[in-house]
Amino acid sequence: MRGLHGVLHRLAGSAGTFGLPALGEACRAIELQLDDLLHCTNGRPAARPCAAAA
Numbered sequence: 001m002r003g004l005h006g007v008l009h010r011l012a013g014s015a016g017t018f019g020l021p022a023l024g025e026a027c028r029a030i031e032l033q034l035d036d037l038l039h040c041t042n043g044r045p046a047a048r049p050c051a052a053a054a
Contacts, residue, residue, distance in 0.1 A: 005034050 008031040015024030 001035065005031060005038065008034065032048060 004052045008027045012027035012031055015021065015027060
């Protein structure tokens with residue numbers, strides 16, 4: 001899942017360069033959700049409140 005997180009992060013950052021801002025926004029939204037999941041399931045505190053814990 002960390003690999004997917006990295007791909008989404010890079011795609012979110014570069015999508016605008018290719019004139020695809022909606023793709024970048026979608027990737028960023030998924031990246032943030034995956035970030036929360038990774039932090040919540042590893043027993044580390046998340047930078048944001050864990051959505052999975054709510």
